Amino acid sequence: MAKYNEVDEEMTVDLTLDDGTEVTCAIVTIMEVEGKDYIALLPLDENKENEDGEVWFYEYSENPDDPNEEPVLGYIEDDDVYEMVSDKFDEFLDNCEFDEIVSD
Numbered sequence: 001m002a003k004y005n006e007v008d009e010e011m012t013v014d015l016t017l018d019d020g021t022e023v024t025c026a027i028v029t030i031m032e033v034e035g036k037d038y039i040a041l042l043p044l045d046e047n048k049e050n051e052d053g054e055v056w057f058y059e060y061s062e063n064p065d066d067p068n069e070e071p072v073l074g075y076i077e078d079d080d081v082y083e084m085v086s087d088k089f090d091e092f093l094d095n096c097e098f099d100e101i102v103s104d
Helices: 079-103
Strands: 002-007 010-016 022-033 036-043 056-061 072-074
Touching: 022 079, 036 079, 056 079
Parallel strands: none
Antiparallel strands: 002 010, 010 022, 022 036, 036 056, 056 072
């Protein structure tokens, strides 16, 4: 289950894990891989920080007929798809670093 929030201009989502634990995650980006959308989330601790740099990937979908409906997250069960999403995220990070260097 996911609940979306906007805190200090940072988009977050509250995830309820299988063990019932709730984790707030910052939304890093939504990216398309082979025609499907995936979301990269940065799990945050109680201080709203991420010390270890861990990133979680999920399938992401919205209802095009109802923009007010909460988006749905799903597990990526195929290892090959997960690898493609991870590679796409690496490209995203490379582009962010390049943009940061160019803008300095």
